[in-house]
Amino acid sequence: MNAQVYDQYRKTSVETLSPAKLLLMLYDGALNFLSNAKKAIEEKDIPRAHSQIVRAQDIVVELMATLNMDIPLSNQLYALYDYIHRRLVEANIKKDPAIIDEASHFLRELRDAFAQAAREAGRSRIPNNTEAKKLNIMG
Template sequence: MITSPYEKYKQSSVQTSTPAQLLIMLYDGAIRFIRGAVEAINAEDIQKKNELIGKAQAIVSELRATLNHSYEISAQLDKLYEYINYLLIEANIRKDAAKATEAVDYLVDLRESWIQASKVVISGQEQVNSNG
């Protein structure tokens, strides 16, 4: 049972979001977890590093699992997500903040691309709605 106002807000936010907004939320979560893992690596907090990288890997796995393979770009995204997961494994095993930072860089770029794409879609929908 959700009791805190913040949890209620989060649940409502997820339930009322568009697919593009949900995707951006996933990117935000993965980026936040990996940045936290970098801090944990630098602080030599192994347990926190493991936990945060595990959460980021779960998100990347979800991103891979939900790809629609009827589009050509999905194969390219799948390979990129696979590489990001590899970077996270390496960062975790080797306690390598640079590998984690590289993974964040890819996710930030993907996030920005999806934000731009969603703006184009919204703009197109507004034009269709205003014309007819």
């Protein structure tokens, strides 16, 4: 029973996240999987390295699939995600930590840029809990 409650809680938590927070979680997940993959390669745990790289690849594919291609920047992001994905495929074939580092670098740069944009967008909005002050015209 507890597992079902926890699964429902996790599902609800993810479904109610802002798009910016969800995007940051995806980047963080990919970076975590790639860090785990590097450790697995160092430990000669090839099956674990493979599965961790594949999980990072899956996230990159999801990032590609969710782009709004009507926005001009999306074409450039798609090309970068595609490059990262191809490098991860190569890293998985060669089990090369240097290629994992390269992919991680790009993902970290993108993550940091989106985090900064989300912070700046948050500062430019009026907080939701701010109530409009009432104007007393009666004196």
